Amino acid sequence: MLLYSRLKAFPCISSLKYWKHSLPYSSFAPISNKKTTLLTLQKKYQEKAPISMITAYDYPTGLAANNSTVDTVLVGDSLAMTCLGYSSTHQLSLDTMIHHCAAVSRALSHPFLIADLPFGSYNCSNSQAINSAIAIVQKGQAECVKLEGGSSIIIERINNIVKAAGIPVCAHIGLTPQYSSSLGGFKVQGKTLKQAQSLFDQALALQNAGVSLIVLEAVPEIVGKAITRILEIPTIGIGAGRFTSGQVLVISDIVDINNSTAAPKFVKKYASLGKAYSDAINQYAQDVSQRIYPDPSAHNYAIPQKNEDEIKDYLLKQYLIQLD
Numbered sequence: 001m002l003l004y005s006r007l008k009a010f011p012c013i014s015s016l017k018y019w020k021h022s023l024p025y026s027s028f029a030p031i032s033n034k035k036t037t038l039l040t041l042q043k044k045y046q047e048k049a050p051i052s053m054i055t056a057y058d059y060p061t062g063l064a065a066n067n068s069t070v071d072t073v074l075v076g077d078s079l080a081m082t083c084l085g086y087s088s089t090h091q092l093s094l095d096t097m098i099h100h101c102a103a104v105s106r107a108l109s110h111p112f113l114i115a116d117l118p119f120g121s122y123n124c125s126n127s128q129a130i131n132s133a134i135a136i137v138q139k140g141q142a143e144c145v146k147l148e149g150g151s152s153i154i155i156e157r158i159n160n161i162v163k164a165a166g167i168p169v170c171a172h173i174g175l176t177p178q179y180s181s182s183l184g185g186f187k188v189q190g191k192t193l194k195q196a197q198s199l200f201d202q203a204l205a206l207q208n209a210g211v212s213l214i215v216l217e218a219v220p221e222i223v224g225k226a227i228t229r230i231l232e233i234p235t236i237g238i239g240a241g242r243f244t245s246g247q248v249l250v251i252s253d254i255v256d257i258n259n260s261t262a263a264p265k266f267v268k269k270y271a272s273l274g275k276a277y278s279d280a281i282n283q284y285a286q287d288v289s290q291r292i293y294p295d296p297s298a299h300n301y302a303i304p305q306k307n308e309d310e311i312k313d314y315l316l317k318q319y320l321i322q323l324d
């Protein structure tokens with residue numbers, strides 16, 4: 001606060017960032033100076049205020065999220081599909097996740113940062129899970145890691161991460177894309193009593209294992225509502241109805257950056273960036289082909305007439321080239 005008021009008193013340096021680090025290539029000012037922590041999220045949950053979460057995969061998207069009031073940012077392994085063009089989340093490596101997470105983290109000052117542990121980075125052993133979680137926190141600057149599943153083996157992995165490394169964990173049940181082969185695709189989960197019961201059991205076991213949050217993906221509203229009632233930790237829904245403690249969506253879907261033809265049913269589209277993006281590239285390409293860009297009055301480096309004359313003289317003498 002003191003630093004901020006001092007900067008305001010000196011307009012010449014007021015363009016300096018007054019928060020934890022300066023942001024190259026950005027004039028976005030942070031919308032909030034208050035860092036969102038796990039405690040902030042728990043407080044929101046207790047006050048029954050909805051928690052908002054959005055995915056981000058790169059620095060520009062991190063900046064946009066940081067310039068919003070969103071509570072938490074998830075570097076989801078959906079980045080494999082939405083950002084890297086793979087056909088599933090299975091192809092994403094831990095190193096690639098860390099690379100993207102670190103880029104997002106450099107843009108954030110206030111949202112709470114969660115990262116997915118990719119497929120294969122926690123399945124083999126407890127020590128692999130701990131090592132992967134530590135690497136994402138250490139090199140990717142994540143504050144919390146998310147693991148898919150609620151089986152006894154996954155519970156054991158989560159227990160290890162929470163207890164051995166003290167890293168907060170977000171669970172993820174329902175439609176878990178990393179298990180899509182055994183689920184038979186990206187299918188809605190928990191439609192029968194038996195399936196719903198299994199989700200209730202998993203949710204409770206995950207809470208007992210010490211997870212801080214739980215993502216519920218693609219389940220009927222009644223199941224999202226029930227799990228939220230049963231648990232004493234926040235639930236974050238994606239296609240889980242209105243009654244979860246918060247909501248998460250994939251950034252690429254809400255801004256439609258990929259001009260998607262088939263988005264999941266739960267997606268709400270807030271912008272058409274894919275179209276805006278290709279329109280901009282098209283206009284530029286046309287400007288180039290019609291010699292409209294560059295415009296000499298705006299895009300050129302001017303030099304004194306004397307220097308220009310000297311260069312012209314030299315060209316004429318040395319190369320017999322006459323410019324205009």
Ligand SMILES: Nc1nc(=O)c2c([nH]1)NC[C@@H]1CN(c3ccc(C(=O)N[C@@H](CCC(=O)O)C(=O)O)cc3)CN21
Nearest residue numbers: 078081082177186187188218250252253263264265266
């Ligand atoms: N762009 C994108 N958005 C996502 O939300 C997302 C990804 N990618 N990739 C990883 C997972 C996969 N997700 C998906 C993908 C498809 C459906 C889907 O089409 N569901 C059908 C119902 C299918 C059924 O149960 O028969 C739907 O109509 O919503 C749902 C979630 C969510 N995640």
Ligand SMILES: CC(C)C(=O)C(=O)O
Nearest residue numbers: 055076077078215238
């Ligand atoms: C959709 C969210 C929950 C996710 O896991 C992802 O984006 O990878």
Ligand SMILES: [Mg+2]
Nearest residue numbers: 076077078116
């Ligand atoms: Mg994911």
